[in-house]
Amino acid sequence: MTIAPREYDFQAARQRLETKPKSAGPKLGSLEDAVVRIKDGDHLALGGCLFSRTPLALVWALLRRRPKGLTFSRNLMCYEGEWGMVAGAVDRVVTSWMGIGLPWGLSRIQREVVEGGRVEFEEWSHLGLGLRYRAAAMGVPFLPSLTMLGSDLMGVGGSKTIECPYTGHTLHAVPALFPDVALIHVQRADRLGNCQIDGYPHMDADIVRAAATVLVTTEEIVSEDEIRLHADRTIIPGFLVDALVHAPFGSYPHEGYGAYDAEPEHFTAYVEGIQRRGAAGVADYLERYVYGPRSHADYLALFGQAQLDDAAARARMLTT
Amino acid sequence: MTVTANELLAVMGARELRDNSTVFTGVGAPMMASVLAQRLHAPRLTMMVEGGVIAPMWKPGELPISTNEMRAAYRAQMLPGITEAFLLAQRGFFDVGFIGGAQIDRFGNLNTSAIGGYARPKVRLPGSGGANDIISLCREVMILTVHEKRRFTERVDFVTSPGYLEGGDSRRRHGLLFGGVSRVVTTLGIFGFEATSRRMQLLALHPGATVEQVRENTGFEVLVSPHLTATTPPTEQELSILRMLDPKRQFIG
Numbered sequence: 001m002t003i004a005p006r007e008y009d010f011q012a013a014r015q016r017l018e019t020k021p022k023s024a025g026p027k028l029g030s031l032e033d034a035v036v037r038i039k040d041g042d043h044l045a046l047g048g049c050l051f052s053r054t055p056l057a058l059v060w061a062l063l064r065r066r067p068k069g070l071t072f073s074r075n076l077m078c079y080e081g082e083w084g085m086v087a088g089a090v091d092r093v094v095t096s097w098m099g100i101g102l103p104w105g106l107s108r109i110q111r112e113v114v115e116g117g118r119v120e121f122e123e124w125s126h127l128g129l130g131l132r133y134r135a136a137a138m139g140v141p142f143l144p145s146l147t148m149l150g151s152d153l154m155g156v157g158g159s160k161t162i163e164c165p166y167t168g169h170t171l172h173a174v175p176a177l178f179p180d181v182a183l184i185h186v187q188r189a190d191r192l193g194n195c196q197i198d199g200y201p202h203m204d205a206d207i208v209r210a211a212a213t214v215l216v217t218t219e220e221i222v223s224e225d226e227i228r229l230h231a232d233r234t235i236i237p238g239f240l241v242d243a244l245v246h247a248p249f250g251s252y253p254h255e256g257y258g259a260y261d262a263e264p265e266h267f268t269a270y271v272e273g274i275q276r277r278g279a280a281g282v283a284d285y286l287e288r289y290v291y292g293p294r295s296h297a298d299y300l301a302l303f304g305q306a307q308l309d310d311a312a313a314r315a316r317m318l319t320t
Numbered sequence: 321m322t323v324t325a326n327e328l329l330a331v332m333g334a335r336e337l338r339d340n341s342t343v344f345t346g347v348g349a350p351m352m353a354s355v356l357a358q359r360l361h362a363p364r365l366t367m368m369v370e371g372g373v374i375a376p377m378w379k380p381g382e383l384p385i386s387t388n389e390m391r392a393a394y395r396a397q398m399l400p401g402i403t404e405a406f407l408l409a410q411r412g413f414f415d416v417g418f419i420g421g422a423q424i425d426r427f428g429n430l431n432t433s434a435i436g437g438y439a440r441p442k443v444r445l446p447g448s449g450g451a452n453d454i455i456s457l458c459r460e461v462m463i464l465t466v467h468e469k470r471r472f473t474e475r476v477d478f479v480t481s482p483g484y485l486e487g488g489d490s491r492r493r494h495g496l497l498f499g500g501v502s503r504v505v506t507t508l509g510i511f512g513f514e515a516t517s518r519r520m521q522l523l524a525l526h527p528g529a530t531v532e533q534v535r536e537n538t539g540f541e542v543l544v545s546p547h548l549t550a551t552t553p554p555t556e557q558e559l560s561i562l563r564m565l566d567p568k569r570q571f572i573g
Binding site for chain 1: 347348370371372373379382385386388389390391393394399400401402403406407410433438439440441442443444445446447448449450451452453456457478479480481482485490491494495496497498570
């Protein structure tokens with residue numbers, strides 16, 4: 001059993017919200033201004049899913065600060081989880097699945113650190129983790145569900161069942177997960193932090209409601225009028241957001257729906273580095289792509305404008 | 321025309337799908353099977369994928385690698401979100417769920433978590449993803465997998481996704497009131513589960529496969545149906561549709 005009572009303590013989570021400022025004012029700042037709010041030992045919930053709309057610019061800025069003792073939770077964990085583990089920043093992962101995708105096979109880093117007992121790996125079903133965020137977003141300590149029952153996943157986090165007070169049936173009481181910080185990337189926001197997402201919503205709307213602190217990067221900053229004109233598209237109201245950063249290509253080389261396609265060849269080169277050198281392959285990668293470049297623009301420059309333009313053209317083709 | 325393992329799985333999986341129904345599908349062979357069924361006998365089949373995609377019309381040559389990338393959403397009718405997609409299944413809207421390869425035991429339990437103990441595994445596998453939810457929440461589940469001895473084991477080390485658990489009515493006793501594994505489609509044949517014991521049993525052999533071959537490649541005692549049949553080989557039409565969808569053979573092999 002690995003879940004701690006503070007993860008589902010709905011009263012404490014509510015008190016954290018009640019005592020924090022919920023401003024309707026501007027939130028715009030730098031990546032560094034945003035990640036400075038993350039403390040060692042925090043539980044970070046990452047938005048997006050696998051290699052879609054991953055908040056990579058925030059992860060990039062975070063790892064440069066050499067944090068320690070973090071928990072990363074994400075519905076499907078991609079290589080940002082490997083970065084965190086190899087960087088020594090993450091000692092616990094909460095997810096339903098980890099890897100990049102079928103063509104890239106098992107994650108050798110996941111194998112190495114989990115089999116070696118260096119990182120605690122807490123597995124939930126995909127819906128199970130979704131309901132943990134949903135319960136927290138709703139401000140309740142658990143949600144009843146029919147999933148995960150009878151499986152050995154029930155024992156991993158320490159899930160409990162309840163007897164339905166009406167029908168008498170056995171239900172999984174999925175415990176809430178209130179993260180310390182949510183990190184998400186969106187397509188557009190105004191400077192006040194009102195956010196709109198194109199394409200897949202993933203679990204981001206729940207994550208930002210569940211977390212105590214919310215950090216957002218956005219592809220584009222639009223006017224307040226633009227948000228008001230399409231208010232039905234707003235999924236995160238500004239008063240939920242603590243820090244907002246204008247970060248074009250903020251998920252790259254993962255995809256940003258409608259904005260740019262992912263770069264499977266880059267993933268292949270990354271995995272080849274691991275095949276050659278194991279964890280050192282990731283360490284090399286971090287030196288080159290995370291610790292080396294002095295700004296996120298310098299990081300993108302490593303890929304080159306032509307490649308960014310090509311990724312953007314492919315995304316237009318796939319979404320129009 | 322030689323038929324690859326994934327082509328065989330896609331064709332045999334497609335034939336199990338009915339028109340005017342719904343399928344919760346994944347990438348790889350399940351996706352190929354679902355699209356093939358739609359293009360042949362089941363034009364009114366609705367597909368949903370795990371990333372939260374309803375009724376996509378995937379572009380030939382641009383099939384998705386993951387269930388939540390732009391290619392998976394191509395010309396979809398709705399992108400409801402991941403939790404919402406699974407909750408549609410929990411409500412009972414999904415007739416069939418498709419799950420790809422894994423370690424499987426004689427009661428249809430699947431392991432995609434860890435070989436040799438959870439805390440300090442010998443091999444850490446990727447995890448459930450949505451497999452546990454699909455097997456728990458769809459009306460029936462079909463498993464598509466390559467038939468290998470290391471996959472077909474007496475007892476899985478860890479039940480990631482519950483089939484019939486310890487057999488009999490144990491699934492129901494654990495609170496899983498609906499669903500269950502209806503078919504295991506492998507590269508050698510098609511399996512069902514005996515009505516009372518819920519042990520896996522061979523129902524049909526694919527062309528060229530033998531019962532002995534199934535026994536040699538299975539780590540538990542193989543029950544054979546008294547009504548054992550043979551499947552019809554994949555047709556030119558079935559294969560040509562799969563090859564049109566995947567001209568670079570990324571998924572059909």
